[in-house]
Amino acid sequence: MSTESHLRLIWLYPDLLSTYGDRGNLLILARRADLRGLPVECAEVRADQPVPSDGDVYLIGGGEDGPQALAAQRLVTDGGLHRAVDRGATVFSVCAGYQLMGHAFFAKGTKCAGLGLLDITSDRGETRAVGELAGECDPMLGLPTLTGFENHGGRTHLGQGVRPVARVTSGIGNDGASEGAWHGRILGTYSHGPALARNPALADLLLRWATGLTLEPIDDRWPTRLREERLSAVR
């Protein structure tokens, strides 16, 4: 952890990328850290501001093609997120934010350069993937069934340098078979919802990556009810 042992959560470009409740990911992480007695500091960094490189967890959400292309350009030019990753920061990216972590993606019919932080490339599918998304997670992540909501035109292809987050059981995810990608402490997913409200174990995984701490269990009665409701909708 950084500054005076506060856990620093950085919500990137909420003015460009934040759809379907993605901001909730920041609130969930902060809340779950707080419940463990971890002091938290949240910062929202707009696209016209420099990206600090001393954060512990960076979050970036989904969005339409135009804002997504602009966000990618700015993040590449800024370089702060790359410096943070070099320091070992944790990154959680959703949908448009996930696609732009890769080598390239398509926005409004144009191929755009991504940040190259994940070994993935996105192109376009023939149809939009819209609806509930569920999958069984990579055993290496040690997570229960993933649940989310997806709405994207892109399809994502994984290179050798990443592992899928989940095997799709409902919805499309990357390509109808796999969903999301992760490497080191960088994880991307197509799940909105917000993803960390629906998947509290994933929120705790990010907190463990960022702090190296073992976290006490907390009362997850309400998230469990939400998960049961959403998962029963796709069974």
Ligand code: GLN
């Ligand atoms: N613009 C991207 C796509 O359509 C991402 C969409 C999103 O973030 N919901 O694939």
